[in-house]
Amino acid sequence: MARIAKAAIITAAITSSATSTQLVHRSSFHFSPLSFTRILHPSSLTRKDAINRPKHSHTRIIDARAQLSYRKNTIMLASSSMNDPLNHDVAKLKRLVLIGGGHAHVQVIKALNSRTRPENIHVTLIDLQSSASYSGMVPGCVAKLYTLDQVQIDLHSLASWAGTEFIQGKVVGMTLPAPHEETSNKQKLVHVEIKDANSDNCDVVTTKDVPFDVVSIDIGSTTRDFTTVPGASQYCISTRPISDLVRRIEIEEDRLIERLSTDGLSNCETKVVVVGGGAAGIELSLAMRARWGNILKSTNNGDESPIKSLLSITLLDSNDELMPGESLACRTALNNLMEKYRIGVRHNLIVSEVTSAHVRVTSRSENNNELRQNEEIPYTHCIWATGAQGMSRGHDLSWKLHEQCGISISKDRRGWILVNQYLQSISHPYIFAAGDCCEMVHRKSPPKAGVYAVRAGPILITNLMRSLTCDDGDDNTELAQYTPQDDFLKLLMCGDGTALGFRFGIPLYGKWVWNLKNHIDLMFMDLFNVNNLKKEERQKKGDYDTTQYDAATNRPPPLNPEEAAKLLVRTDDDVDFQVSWNVLRNMIAEDDYKDRVLHFVAQVTQNV
Numbered sequence: 001m002a003r004i005a006k007a008a009i010i011t012a013a014i015t016s017s018a019t020s021t022q023l024v025h026r027s028s029f030h031f032s033p034l035s036f037t038r039i040l041h042p043s044s045l046t047r048k049d050a051i052n053r054p055k056h057s058h059t060r061i062i063d064a065r066a067q068l069s070y071r072k073n074t075i076m077l078a079s080s081s082m083n084d085p086l087n088h089d090v091a092k093l094k095r096l097v098l099i100g101g102g103h104a105h106v107q108v109i110k111a112l113n114s115r116t117r118p119e120n121i122h123v124t125l126i127d128l129q130s131s132a133s134y135s136g137m138v139p140g141c142v143a144k145l146y147t148l149d150q151v152q153i154d155l156h157s158l159a160s161w162a163g164t165e166f167i168q169g170k171v172v173g174m175t176l177p178a179p180h181e182e183t184s185n186k187q188k189l190v191h192v193e194i195k196d197a198n199s200d201n202c203d204v205v206t207t208k209d210v211p212f213d214v215v216s217i218d219i220g221s222t223t224r225d226f227t228t229v230p231g232a233s234q235y236c237i238s239t240r241p242i243s244d245l246v247r248r249i250e251i252e253e254d255r256l257i258e259r260l261s262t263d264g265l266s267n268c269e270t271k272v273v274v275v276g277g278g279a280a281g282i283e284l285s286l287a288m289r290a291r292w293g294n295i296l297k298s299t300n301n302g303d304e305s306p307i308k309s310l311l312s313i314t315l316l317d318s319n320d321e322l323m324p325g326e327s328l329a330c331r332t333a334l335n336n337l338m339e340k341y342r343i344g345v346r347h348n349l350i351v352s353e354v355t356s357a358h359v360r361v362t363s364r365s366e367n368n369n370e371l372r373q374n375e376e377i378p379y380t381h382c383i384w385a386t387g388a389q390g391m392s393r394g395h396d397l398s399w400k401l402h403e404q405c406g407i408s409i410s411k412d413r414r415g416w417i418l419v420n421q422y423l424q425s426i427s428h429p430y431i432f433a434a435g436d437c438c439e440m441v442h443r444k445s446p447p448k449a450g451v452y453a454v455r456a457g458p459i460l461i462t463n464l465m466r467s468l469t470c471d472d473g474d475d476n477t478e479l480a481q482y483t484p485q486d487d488f489l490k491l492l493m494c495g496d497g498t499a500l501g502f503r504f505g506i507p508l509y510g511k512w513v514w515n516l517k518n519h520i521d522l523m524f525m526d527l528f529n530v531n532n533l534k535k536e537e538r539q540k541k542g543d544y545d546t547t548q549y550d551a552a553t554n555r556p557p558p559l560n561p562e563e564a565a566k567l568l569v570r571t572d573d574d575v576d577f578q579v580s581w582n583v584l585r586n587m588i589a590e591d592d593y594k595d596r597v598l599h600f601v602a603q604v605t606q607n608v
Helices: 048-052 077-084 105-111 135-142 155-162 242-263 279-292 330-341 397-405 450-469 512-525 530-536 561-568 578-591 591-607
Strands: 008-013 029-032 034-041 095-100 121-127 129-134 152-154 165-168 168-173 188-195 206-213 214-217 270-275 297-299 306-307 311-316 343-346 349-354 358-364 371-377 381-384 416-420 429-432 438-440 490-493 499-503 508-509
Touching: 008 279, 048 279, 095 105, 095 206, 095 450, 105 121, 105 155, 121 155, 129 135, 129 155, 129 242, 135 242, 135 279, 135 450, 135 512, 152 155, 152 591, 155 165, 155 530, 165 188, 165 343, 168 397, 214 450, 242 279, 270 279, 279 311, 279 330, 279 343, 279 381, 279 490, 330 343, 330 499, 330 508, 429 450, 490 512, 499 512, 508 512, 512 578, 561 578, 561 591
Parallel strands: 095 121, 095 214, 121 165, 214 429, 270 311, 270 381, 311 343, 416 438
Antiparallel strands: 008 034, 029 034, 129 152, 168 188, 188 206, 297 306, 349 358, 358 371, 490 499, 499 508
């Protein structure tokens, strides 16, 4: 159950369909178009509330009439008390440490900048890299639709703009007080290894201890089985870290072009094998076709002969079919797409070993009970795209924190940090986690997809600030609940200016789908462009932006459901993606409208 905060005024953003904020005790709300202000006053507490409220709760009652001037879309804290010399609690320095520059944390850095956060709060970001890659745009980068710089967030510049201390180093552990010591003055510390820039020996590191009051972890994940399958880490290109993926492919391309110039096209047959039948594997297969397809094709006898491609791409999938959770219509559209772009798909295969020239696999029956024959699949380039997992035991940060400090992690070999519905560690209330590195315990945890880290950002901002601004020893801080959406708009880049999307069981395809994906991705990246952020320097204390980055405002009236259905199934280049996006948003917002559109989609597709 969420608990009542000692701070009297809290403004929480109304989230999109991706998240919801749930508050326990009855309150009065002042509504604005996009947000609401929660004001506690005597009439908002029922007899039941008073009886059930914990005895040690200290909810402050404030007259609602004095709160009319608070802004929308912000968590408003009593910043006027910051200048009160008698307010010793506010004057005490509070330290927030962010471990990792993931999709949720970059939103925290932006929101809690030096102009908006209280002056007594110090924020530190720790990351091994100076930039963070946005996973949604990486296949486009591999396909040469974006440069590497376009898909990366400059953490150093973002932190500098936000007045956040940035430490480039590797977190190797923490020192935490024992449970019976948590109310004492014992410091909580993050231990960071930093390479010595002044040393000629790149292996020389120093250890820095970073104190904190609240810490949040958003470190992503590693590629599943990459370190456990023999030969995989030696011979394959992993999808993580993302920047290394792009650079490795660039290196291989340079070698390929050199071979073409020396050996000739006929001697440069290239076989790309992609291991992993999820969205990442599918997109990377398509990206490699787009990237190397034109390099590796020739005519046998002049211009009149058909073009022969010297590039083969094979996708290895461990399931019976690609994306089994999607509708039949979506799966059929995906299979047709893979055939169109000449991506060979092999199902029910388990990789047992990778050698310098072959991927050794074991096939299995569709009921997964009977192992069949072994097979060697030849390759010249192998990309490992098997999805997310924590690193091997003894190396991953979550395992180290579990062994050093008793932080709760999942008992399987993946080692996810276990969090509750507030993204808060179930073992240490001052530790939070978001994105791929954590797993929710009160409900089925969402898939390891970047969209969930993005959607968690506003909730994380709210809860970190509420934890930082509560009094020491106060266990009654009311936190916002993160409720992951059940489904989301999946958009698969094809590499040629088109994309395939899935939503509500409808396959969406064409140039307009790519334009929509490109628009959404660039809109997210623009949030952290320092040149754009300079325009926001008029922000004031307490103005924490907790809106979803793609929250819809001022949408036009919904299209007629029949017209909307016809629009969504179109694949021609004349479709306006903004109009189609508004249809999808209206379907998310209104179940009745969604049902009517789906009814007409069924009719339209049946007549095709």
